[in-house]
Amino acid sequence: xxxxxxxxxxxxxxxxxxxxxxxxxxxxxxxxxxxxxxxxxxxxxxxxxxxxxxxxxxxxxxxxxxxxxxxxxxxxxxxxxxxxxxxxxxxxxxxxxxxxx
Numbered sequence: 001x002x003x004x005x006x007x008x009x010x011x012x013x014x015x016x017x018x019x020x021x022x023x024x025x026x027x028x029x030x031x032x033x034x035x036x037x038x039x040x041x042x043x044x045x046x047x048x049x050x051x052x053x054x055x056x057x058x059x060x061x062x063x064x065x066x067x068x069x070x071x072x073x074x075x076x077x078x079x080x081x082x083x084x085x086x087x088x089x090x091x092x093x094x095x096x097x098x099x100x101x
Contacts, residue, residue, distance in 0.1 A: 002036050008083070009046045017046055020053040071096070
């Protein structure tokens with residue numbers, strides 16, 4: 001995942017890039033991951049954040065003052081994002097359709 005992210009960082013030059021995962025990091029890979037993150041930061045100036053999906057959602061969802069505005073804005077971002085695959089956009093629409101019921 002970090003190698004894919006690195007390619008995107010080189011291409012789009014963001015200041016910050018987040019990877020969220022439901023899988024735990026293998027302890028044996030932890031040092032290599034930290035080294036790659038440092039290389040990316042030093043060579044591209046991009047801060048890479050790796051965190052679990054659920055802890056991140058629990059933390060940030062409490063800051064949302066309007067879930068309707070959040071869902072509207074997020075949906076627009078999903079629609080406009082050219083990096084997302086069609087299957088992801090379809091799944092997002094399925095999630096939204098369940099919320100309306």
